[in-house]
Amino acid sequence: MEMENESPSKPRFGRSFWLVIASVGLLMAFVAVPNFIKARATRAKNPCIANLKQIDGAVQQWALENNKTATDT
Secondary structure, three states, rough: OOOOOOOOOOOOOOOHHHHHHHHHHHHHHHHHHHHHHHHHEEEEEEHHHHHHHHHHHHHHHHHHHHHOHHHHH
C-alpha cells in the first residue's frame, strides 16, 4: 500500500526556514527594544532642557534690563 502524501525525494525545508526567520525576528527585537526605551527617555528629557534654557534666557534678559546680575533674582 503506497501513501500519496509523502514524497521521499522532496526535502522539507519549510520548518527550518521558519525557525531561522523567527530567530532573526527575535534577535532584531532584542536589539530594538532597548533603543526604543532610550528614545522614550530622551524624548521626555529634551523639552525639559529647552524649557530650562528659555528660563535662563528670561533671567538674563531681566538682569540686563534691571542692571542686576543674573544671581540677584
